[in-house]
Amino acid sequence: MTLTEYLRAQIDRRSHGSVRGFAAQAGIPHATLFRILKGVPLDHETYVKLARFLNVSVCFLMELGGLETGHSAEERQKMRMVYTPGLDQLIETSMSLSPESLEAVVSFAQFCRQREEQEQIARTQLRATPGS
Structure with a gap:
């Protein structure tokens, strides 16, 4: 389309x-x-x-x-x-960031994603543990 x-x-x-x-x-x-x-x-x-x-x-x-x-x-x-909406704000804001600042934003976003993935794994393991 x-x-x-x-x-x-x-x-x-x-x-x-x-x-x-x-x-x-x-x-x-x-x-x-x-x-x-x-x-x-x-x-x-x-x-x-x-x-x-x-x-x-x-x-x-x-x-x-x-x-x-x-x-x-x-x-x-x-x-x-x-x-x-947050992604749209990020895109709009990033248009005026320096390359260094943009790199820092990307690094922080990757950190947040990794933390969420680890939390999801921990929740999954907790549910899979008998007696919990």
Whole structure:
């Protein structure tokens, strides 16, 4: 599915086919939405506004738009199902970070993920222990 196909389906579903109505609800100019539907690339701010309105991740929309974000097919599937406002904020903020600061953010996120994985393993082991 392309970004245009996805947006057309959302316009039909949310605004009964009204591009102007959908644009107003999303908080973007209708002329911008018409350009997007003709295949004109989006700027980052428009991706963010559309993602928030549609309750999807910015990365999901970017990949539909043909931009490579480095996510696997499995990760893209998860993005379709889960909206993460925190991820959108992180992406938006990271656009203005220095490479060093961005590296620190990534390191911290990896640390948090490892800690959550360890906690999940501990919970699983606790449930598997007889008599607990």
